[in-house]
Amino acid sequence: DIQMTQSPSSLSASVGDIVAITCRASQSISNYLNWYQQKPGKAPNLLIYGASTLHSGVPSRFSGSGSGTDFTLTISSVQPEDFATYYCQQSYSPPATFGPGTKVDI
Amino acid sequence: EVQLVESGGGLVQPGGSLRLSCAASGFTFSSYWMSWVRQAPGKGLEWVANIRPDGSERNFVGSVMGRFSISRDNAKNSLYLQMDSLRAEDTAVYFCATIFTSGVFSAHDYWGQGTLVTVSS
Secondary structure, eight states: OOOEEEEOSEEEOOTTOOEEEEEEESSOOTTOEEEEEEOTTSOOEEEEETTTEEOTTOOTTEEEEEETTEEEEEESSOOGGGOSEEEEEEOSSSSOOBOOOEEEEO | OOEEEEEOOEEEOTTOOEEEEEEEESSOGGGSOEEEEEEOTTSOEEEEEEEOTTSSOEEEOGGGTTTEEEEEETTTTEEEEEEOSOOGGGOEEEEEEEEEEETTEEEEEEEOOOEEEEEOO
16 A cells, blocks of 8 residues: 655644645655645545646645655645645555645644 | 535444445436545544445455445435444544546545444443
8 A cells, every 4th residue: 555644743833824744655656646624523625636736616825746756735825714634645546545634723 | 516414323332333324415426436534533534445436346445345345326326335343443433525536636525524433342
């Protein structure tokens, strides 16, 4: 199975900050990488697929980059509603493993 | 509006069985791959299984292989997860989710609210 890691595991930010979260795959996954946001007690929301394509309705302050084994989710100006946990997931080969998550709080 | 509503969770003893259901509406259920994803209390997300639109292909994470089965009834717009030989480590909220595809890429775009399964004596 492909293992996914994320760093940092948590971070503190202020409204307006630029936030970057890194995801690394244990082998090359090309750009088969998704990003999700999850708030406490809620189901995840898809933000980005194909490493860099913004899902419908997702604000443009979110962006994704990377290919191969190293990927980054960037929030260009963090808003109050962005405080949540973020997960990467590879869709290169089953099982579609998730990273352990990065919690973004104030 | 797309809706996914899970049911069937609850408390079960180790070694027991449980069948989860997911009722889908608001989209053409028979056209979509579907998944089950779980989340243990306070932990991250774990993909569990998925199934092709016509049910002809199913995939599982290794830890549930041989114990869980996934099925669907397209006439009833419903997805199921049969869980047998349950273990304490299967305790989690179980989400059903649609698989969105764009070209060669796939991701989970619509999710239910989840149903809690607790395995304990």
